[in-house]
Amino acid sequence: MTRKRVVVAGLGDSGILTAMRLARHADVVGISAKPALVSGQELGLRLSRPDDWSRDYWIAFDRFRGLDRVRTVHGRLTGLDPVARRVELTRHDGTRNHEDYDALVIATGVANGFWRRPALQSAADVAADLRAAHDRVAQAESVVVIGGGAAAVSSAANVARTWPRTRVDLYHPGERPLPAHHPRVWSRIRRRLADLGVGVHDGHRAVVPDGFACDEITTGAVHWSTGQEPVTADAVLWTIGRVTPNTGWLPSDMVDDDGFVRVTPDLRVPGRPGFFAIGDVAATDPLRSSARNRADGMLAHNVRADFDGRPLRNYRPPTRRWGSVLGAQPDGLEVFAPDGRAFRFPAWSVDRILQPVIVRRGIYRGVRP
Template sequence: MSRPRIVVAGLGDTGVLTAIALRRLGDVVGVTAKPEFVSGQELGLRLARPEAWTRDYRIDYGRFRGLDRVRIVHGSATALDTENRTVRVRLADGSAGKGSAGDGTVVEEPYDVVVIATGVTNGFWRHPTLQDSRGVDADISLPHQRIAGAESVAIIGGGAAALSSAAQVAERWPDKIVDLYFPGDRALPHHHHLVWDRVRSRLESLGVGLHPGHRAELPGGIGGGRSGSHDDLDDDDEHLTSATVSWTTGQAPTTADVVVWAIGRVSPNTGWLPAEMLDDRGFVRVEPTLRVPGHSDVFAVGDVAATDPLRTSARNRGHLLAARNIRAHLAGSPLREYQPPRRRWGSVLGPLSDGLIVFTPPGQGIRVPAPASDVVLQRLITHQLIYGGVRRRAR
């Protein structure tokens, strides 16, 4: 009996982990619009210290030992044909300018099982544009340079991406005026209230101005709907602006040299999928088993999967459940159900000079000193245990 062929569409944070978990089950093919792994995590670190961020969150696929058995296809998924069980992919040809990978040959990747892990578009740091390495370089360096040259930075949003951006920018450039604006009485509404108490204290110690009760009037282009295809987006520069910010909550308009829009208005990268697979917001409808209703051989996991209001299978070991249920599906065994957590948890501000704080679901903060954060969390736990081994960067 031949080995099953499994196509994982999307090799971001969740897709890479899913492909690694499936590598021994069959012939795994990973489709990625990026030439290398580019994480969507730790926006603040990426803006303030891109060299440190690149070390741990931008990794050549060949460095992952767990992907040694996975065939990587650099291209954009453009259609899913469930009748013929193929994923149509436009390959990168490297001919276009400005870091785009161009429009290459269209091929069809057959599958026995397909995993949808194409994630979401979120500002200038998470988008499905088909790119080469130069495009990734620009995505990382240009926002950093823009913020480095600013005297004042306004950050809009109340989630972890906004708060980490405020903390990291304020620590990296203590002479800058950094202000954080969020709509509620407190930020982090999906975390335990104790988390905000501790994070607020840290932000204040860094000199970040906190402005609760500010709901911004969104500029055109921010927070739109479902994206069309996996390779049809231009650079999302409207999420990093210098325009005056107006408030629907009645405050006077705000100006800053740079405005970072980190408001959590995401668009699922699902324009390549049949409409009947999607909910009214464009996310992939899934059963509690992470299987797409009506398609026994199609699974979805990560930010693109409508598992619960917070789409928490992007964390909480969702990739392991997807791999376990695919194995059960191929064996004709019962599938298990995903149990979403009630609250968000984990790191909020990212690694600062005095270390990293990881919050538990009940709101307890566990401080990891800076040396241990780098060596134990990143090198040992993340690279070796979670990713199954990451080779050293070639000198």
């Protein structure tokens, strides 16, 4: 039987893991605007310790043993022809090309702030972005972090820990940060922030300047629609969760009103045979949680089952966010369960067991030095 061809559009965490699982059963082509895995995780670590972040979250594709059977293409997706079953793209060298498929997995993720951009980048571009953001924060005497999600909380904590003389304040619009997590999580994190000297200010909703995409670190005054006096800082981090799905290359009938890919519970795109979506780009649930809950195994099963005419499995999303909030700290890594209970990996185990054994060998099926 002729092997089917699967195109995985987007090689972030979800796309890579799905491509790895499918590569043993089909000819897989992965398309990425970046030349490597450039994870959107752990913004606080990325800002404060970019070298440490790069070691674990910026990994060239040819280092993944599980991608040895996957042909990776460095390019930007520009269009889709559902009838001809092909995606159109512009490669990094400027040439235009297309890739044919029997099944298409959409895993293009979202744009979110200055750290998750959909632009076609080289390794040098990625390195320049990392260094510029780090240097900007390192030179600041005052930092304001706007937002109440994990990226905002992590940024405030890690900046305060790395530069203890810098004044760091976290402004968020609700009664408490981390509203999608169990309340126990914030109770624990709040004490951490207090110990680090981070000022936490509830009920502040920022006025976003007209035309500003929240995709850069700014300087100066921040105004509030909730009536408080403006505040100023040398560096303002806009981590307000204003995400934009990377779906401009898709037909409009495949996305919802907010631009996310419509999916059924089995992660298929309705009305499009052989189309699937996973990760932050897929409208699975209000938290779009398939990226953080290892749905790659289920999706790979469903793609194969769809080829064979077998029943597909449904994705069941959790009701709360879970996982790490602050990232690895000098005293270890704290991971929260959906019920808010904390589990700690001792500091020595992060570099000796968690990353090399559980993540690189277990999850990613081997990463070359």
